[in-house]
Amino acid sequence: MTAPFRFPRFFVTSPQPCPYLPGRQERKVFTELSGPNAGELNDALGRIGFRRSQSVAYRPSCAGCAACVSVRVLTHQFEPNASQRKLMRRHADLEVSACRPWATDEQYQLLRQYLAARHPGGGMIGMDEMDYADMVEQSPVNSVVVEYREPADGDRPGRLVGACLTDRQTDGLSMVYSFFATEQDARPGLGNLIILDHIARAREAGLPYVYLGYWVKGSARMAYKTRYRPLEMLGPRGWTLMPEEESAAIRV
Structure with a gap:
């Protein structure tokens, strides 16, 4: 993947109860969408399973579970x-x-x-x-x-x-x-x-x-x-x- 931006910083949320499957925990990895290349970054991340919420792109990163499929x-x-x-x-x-x-x-x-x-x-x-x-x-x-x-x-x-x-x-x-x-x-x-x-x-x-x-x-x-x-x-x-x-x- 080539884009006019480098190395966005990614963060991980604390585990929370999963809203979809009882008894499981969810965790997300996310990064900020900002600056003149936010659109290009969002496009690139969307192709590898990220979603957008306001100025954040995120995707599930749950320990021992891969049930969420883009x-x-x-x-x-x-x-x-x-x-x-x-x-x-x-x-x-x-x-x-x-x-x-x-x-x-x-x-x-x-x-x-x-x-x-x-x-x-x-x-x-x-x-x-x-x-x-x-x-x-x-x-x-x-x-x-x-x-x-x-x-x-x-x-x-x-x-x-x-x-x-x-x-x-x-x-x-x-x-x-x-x-x-x-x-x-x-x-x-x-x-x-x-x-x-x-x-x-x-x-x-x-x-x-x-x-x-x-x-x-x-x-x-x-x-x-x-x-x-x-x-x-x-x-x-x-x-x-x-x-x-x-x-x-x-x-x-």
Whole structure:
């Protein structure tokens, strides 16, 4: 790997309870993203399994455990299945726009509703407005917030039903964090729709990958990521296709 920066300093966090697998401890290695070459560093680290949070790039570094596996969708080879095509048709009326990374109260209120419904015991449940603003706005790289809205009512914008903080890297889109309305009767499958939309956006931009973060085998919270194939996983020998049997039982 060649880049106009040298030897970033890496640090390791103290062990904490793993949020995905009971009875295990997690530890992360991280470095700061700063200066004029933050984008290049983030791109390089993203290709070896790092994720971004504000101005920090991190990846798991857990003693005796390698369950967290970086995964990315091959956008040019992806073909939606029947259920995914039906989902896209159902939400075809949504108005989608990529906005500069600026936090709004509307986004924050949607995030609060999402966390309360989907992750009531998670570490983000206590986020206040300033925490959310930091998450969105403290980006040293090329980032956007992709918003998903119901049709406008006259001059008024439609209801915000989904959003995703997304980094544009040189080889793909990295979905940093997405959240959405959870009323299943009115708008089912919004989380899946956001991923499908990012795959389409990356393909239209000529980008080969959509980075989905970490997949954890045995964690029900992470199972949805295997629905988007072909899917590559990062292992000791680099990026390889995920075996079909990993997702055959849960694909929709």
